[in-house]
Amino acid sequence: MTPPALHSSIDLVGGKPAAHQAPPASAPVAPRRRARPHPAWGLLVPALALAAVEGLVRAGAVPAHLLPPPSEIVATLAQLAHADLAWHVLASSLRVAAGYAVGALLGIAIGAAVGLNERIAALLDPTFQALRAVPSLAWVPLLLLWLGIDEAPKLVLIAIGAFFPVYMGAASGIAGVDRKLVEVGRxxxxxxxxxxxxxxxxxxxxxLMTGLRNGLSLAWMFMVAAELIAASKGLGYLLSDGRETGRADIVLAAILLLALLGKFSDTLMRRLETRLLAWRDDLARAK
Structure with a gap:
């Protein structure tokens, strides 16, 4: 008679003893990555908004002289393109590039000094924090008095707009570096x-890259403020000209161009950020 203890080790089909085996260990399951949304999703909201405006204006619910339909704005852009639109875009872009370069370089240099040295931070940071709260239009009268109405006040105003976000990014970034990393380096x-x-x-x-991107967007804003005051060319000049002539289509066309140029420049800056921070394993890369 077979002992009861052996029943568990006998193959009931073949009558042969079967070796005890531990259940196979389950392999770790990798987290399933969700598919990233297509970049075309970003066009959905603007497309719906433009279609809604077009329908409301065509239906007579919104006065066309106050809010021209998108089709009329496209026609206005086509007319301006045959005139001097390219010169306006080029003038504004060059002003932003020059002012942003000066403001960003100063922001990096002074921000690094403030972040590295507590005495320099105690000396300069309170003043910069106070000046950072001054609106852009408040600088215009002073710059016009000091520098006249040529290119100099426009470039200085754009540099002021770009300086403070870059300064904040550099100062806070360096001051927030883990002290253990510095000790290891030493x-x-x-x-x-x-x-x-x-x-x-x-x-x-x-x-620092966050500050550079914010500084670039503010450079475009300060450029408009500079060109609204005294300019004979540029997108800010188009805004002022459309307001004075009662042409809402020109105003909206200039706003559309500013949005596209701002988005294009920010996309370039974001690609640079992605390339420089390729070593970072953050949440955006885990998705």
Whole structure:
């Protein structure tokens, strides 16, 4: 008679003993990544808004002289393109590029000094925090008095707009670097330049890139403020000209161009950010 303890080790089909095996360990299941939305999703809201405006104006619910339909704005852009629209776009773009370059470089330099040195921070940061709250239009009369109505006040105003976000990004980014990383760099006897290049700058780069992107958007805003006051060409001049002549279609066409140029420049800056921060394993890359 077979002992009861052996029944569990006998194959009931073949009558042969079967070795005890531990249940196979389940392999770790990788988290399922959700499919990223197509970039065309970003066009859905503007397309619906434009279609709604077109329908409301065509139906007579909205006066056409106050809010021209998108089809009329496209026609206005076509007319301006045959005139001097390219020169207006080029003038505004060059002003933004020059003013942004100056403001960003100063913001990085002074922000880095404030972030690295507590004495410099105590000396300069309160003043910059106070000046940061001054509206853009408040600078215009002073700049016109000091620099006249040529290109200089426009470039200075754009540089002021770009300076403060970049300054904040650089100062907060460097001041927020983990102290353990700095101590490790000093253990490896890195000099000041090597420590800044290999430790401080990479650690502060996410905050700095955010400041650079915000500074670029403010540069476009301050450019409009500068050209609204005194300019004979540029998108801000088109806005002023449309207001004075009662042409809402020109005003909206200029606003549309500003939005497209701002989005294009921010896309370039975002691609640069993605490339420089390719080492970062953040939530956006995990999706």
């Amino acid at each position: 253990m490896y006897r890195l000099g000041s330049v090597a420590l800044a290049r290999r430790v401080l700058l990479p650690a502060a780069l996410p905050s």
